[in-house]
Amino acid sequence: MKRIIIFISLLFILAIIASTSIHIIRRYSQTINTGSVYLVIKEGQSLEDISKILLDRKVIRSSRYFIYYGKIKGFDKKIKPGNYILSPGLKVEGIFKKFQSGISDFEIVTIPEGFTLYQIASRLEERNLVKKDSFINIKLDEIDRRKLITPGKGVYYEAEGFLFPDTYYVPKDLSEKEIAELMFHRFESVFSEKYGQRAKELGLSINDVVTIASLIEREAANDEERKRISGVIYNRIKREMPLQIDASVIYAITKGERNIGRLYKSNLKFESKYNTYLYRGLPPGPIASPGRLSIEAALYPEEHDYLYYVLGNNGHVFSRTYEEHVKNVNKYIK
Template sequence: MKKKIFIGILIICCIISFSIYKIYNFTINEKETVIYIKEGSSLWEVSRNLKENNIISSDKYFVLYAKLKGFEKKIKTGKYSLPGKIKLQELLEILEKPSVEYVVMTFPEGYNLYQIAFKLEKNNLVNKEKFINAGLDILNKNTMVMEREYVFYQLEGYLFPDTYHIPIGSSEEDIINTMFNKLQDVFSQEHRMRAEELGLTINEIITIASLIEKEAANDKERKAIGGVIYNRLKIGMPLQIDASVIYGNMKGTGNISRVTYDDLKVESKYNTYLFKGLPPGPIASPGKASIEAALYPEDNDYLYYVLGENGHVFSKTYKEHLQNVNKYIKNKTSK
């Protein structure tokens, strides 16, 4: 009797062990998956990276397995294309081989497409003209943006500003998709629902966010500027945002330090002095804080703002605004 019980337990243990082996000892990604392992990543960080990319079932099991197999300090930095459904042993053997060299590139919030392309070309990664003129058909997974009229570049505003590890030899398409996918990750389902609640398209939200990004002097005032933009839109008042005028006049390829009266006369859909409402598309790549300011603006009564000593000074009436202009702008020019 005891012998039968022992055999039964042994069989159960074998079944459990075999099940664990099938679940944890193989990768779970069905298709080839590309991952990036940053310099200085610990075994735990690598394991979490693999888990977040749906390559392994258990990050804890992977760490234990890698340690037992002596791979704890053998995993190399770089980009890896990992086949689907392979053994953990094979995965570790791939990760210990030197990978493709990459360039670390940081694109600040507020960079426009031309600036991004210029920086990439300067590092011999892309052809600038090919990059900025790419269409939406280049995107592998697009749930955000549709073709729009009057914009200079369809991808303007949709490449998220961040630090990227770009493998040498990447194509324009590879880099564009990496940056666009990052924006799609940042622009959450909650953000999409909020845009619907506001009665605005994603393009309109990204456009407002780009205006906030270019106008805000610091993080604290982003939502206040968002409130001004919504207040002006609500009463049909021209936005009168210089950054949009400059973008339109320079076609997104340059900057000018000061807007003149002649600049304000140029017939352009981006001229927010001549045309009411939003420009046809974003004028730069907004960061997460500006996107959230566009979605959740400050509820205020301000219609004007002018750059003061420590950021913008806001006012509700044109009379107050003129007083602030005299105080901060004219005093500066007279010094």
């Protein structure tokens, strides 16, 4: 009788241990991220390195369990580098299977400040994410759900200037429109309510502000002179002088597809509303995608009485009179 009681007690204890073990396995084998996590696995990263990343990114509960599971199943030797998206609800085994595939779920794409829409589309096409010719012709009303932007009349491309320059993690299954929306939403997050209010104070539309910012972006040689160049633009507009910005002429001629190293007098006569030598005021729309500093410079120009500038040895040299400007041109332009 005593032996039977001991045997039953052992069975009970074993049942408790088994139940607890099952509970622990279920608990630690399930991921805990509530949203998609973008993860880059690099060549040479160890199982320990990866487990620490997953723990820090709140994907797994225990790095020890992850390492133990990977080693006991032999997964640790089969992990391949790649760009992976870990969706909510995955099990640890599912993570390892994804890591074994080596198939990247997304592309990392960096869009520098000052890129034109054509350059953005070209870079995305290089990564097999879009077809360039259709991407550059996306309409603003397709991506601007709040109808913040009214495109200027005669713009080459409606989305020019409004796809914010940044580093993006782009899922490979996104459509061209969804990629454009992703980049436009980044612009929306940068162009805050404070910026919108400041634009109203200046009597400018968002299209005007971004157009000014794009001119600054393409002209400025360094961060320090952005607001000064902005001041020159405002001063010339106030005096009803043509802006005479070379970057706008280059855009007029090339539609942002290439750069021109040197402009000739014949180029300055190119017929286009973007040509700020021929037409006073702002071009119909942006000529590139400006970054945050250029947008701020467009909204908060430096107050001064400069009307001209020319590229010198360490950035632009500014002048108040045409005579002074001619001297600077003769000094710095060979």
